Amino acid sequence: MQLEINGLSKTYSNGVRALQHVSLTIKQGMFGLLGPNGAGKSSLMRTISTLQEADSGSIRLTGLPSGDELNVLTQKDAVRRVLGYLPQEFGVYPRVTAEAMLDHIASLKGIANGSERKELVQGLLQKVNLYDVRKKNLGTYSGGMKQRFGIAQALIGSPRLIIVDEPTAGLDPAERNRFHNLLAEIGENTIVILSTHIVEDVTNLCSDMAIICLGEVVATGNPNELVKDLNGKIWQKSVEKAEIETYRQSHRIISTQLKGGKTRLHAYSDVPLTDFDSVAPDLEDVYFAKISEGTVVGARSEE
Known part of the structure; x- marks a missing residue:
């Protein structure tokens, strides 16, 4: 069925x-x-x-x-x-x-x-x-x-x-x-x-x-397969709140989360990012990566 x-x-x-x-x-x-x-x-x-x-x-x-x-x-x-x-x-x-x-x-x-x-x-x-x-x-x-x-x-x-x-x-x-x-x-x-x-x-x-x-x-x-596709492509860094926009200009930031007084950035990249640590992806990373990609495509289609 x-x-x-x-x-x-x-x-x-x-x-x-x-x-x-x-x-x-x-x-x-x-x-x-x-x-x-x-x-x-x-x-x-x-x-x-x-x-x-x-x-x-x-x-x-x-x-x-x-x-x-x-x-x-x-x-x-x-x-x-x-x-x-x-x-x-x-x-x-x-x-x-x-x-x-x-x-x-x-x-x-x-x-x-x-x-x-x-x-x-x-x-x-x-x-x-x-x-x-x-x-x-x-x-x-x-x-x-x-x-x-x-x-x-x-x-x-x-x-x-x-x-x-x-x-x-x-x-x-x-x-x-x-x-x-x-x-x-x-x-x-x-x-x-x-x-x-x-x-x-x-x-x-x-x-x-x-x-x-x-x-x-x-x-x-399959959720597990979608997560596996992001292995080696999610990078993490903790920054001050005032630095977020600077990083957005130079990196594909897919999500931000306040933790321990600092903001934790998750970035998507096929290659290693300087001063970022590699992190194991989860379904939330898949979600934010795809949504950010879809939003950009959608915005372009409206132009």
Whole structure:
């Protein structure tokens, strides 16, 4: 089973080019979509989830257990029957219990048999570790509990494609860890697209990924392989804050971080840099290197 995206483009009425010829092949398992805010991640997620139209391109979901192949852009009702979606922001009815809300959503999804719905709802609440608080109103839930409820509603109907948009933003470390474990379990038998700007989430969860910047895909592949490609190309130096701009003029600085009262620079170079130390790259270096490259290319294309 895989999702095939080819040449997808979308420009909004205000002239913003949200997606520019995006092509991706997303296989079963956890797929990470990294990018800064405004990069086009949410536009891509909304298009895949049938919530907005594309200007051009195609999306096909193939290899379904039924043997069917779905055109995501035209067969929207059929896609929605196999889709689970957790948007970046979703509202809950604060005075409704989790149990009652899931039962209502299951009914809307076509599960008419009451006993079947009850069994499904209880199973989902146990899966996301909310069974003991199923009788509590959603308005009393913490941020992490609401996110787990969001996953529960996305799992109704045993979807084959699940989209989660910025699911761990604002969660504390313990909640993030629980959420990671839940997503990893779900991804064993489903296509799960994790859209985020948090590099660590992709590092921990995904075997395949893409980086998107200014509506364009600037990198794809296995996270470990992408990191390996940067071996010997990342250089580090600690400088005073006032020196940062000077180094930016003469080096390709991909990131800066304040540490111990000084600013730690990470620079990209194929050859050794004088007074810089070589450092083992990580996925964050891949992210910043590709984003800085994409930003420069994007700026040139606007000229």
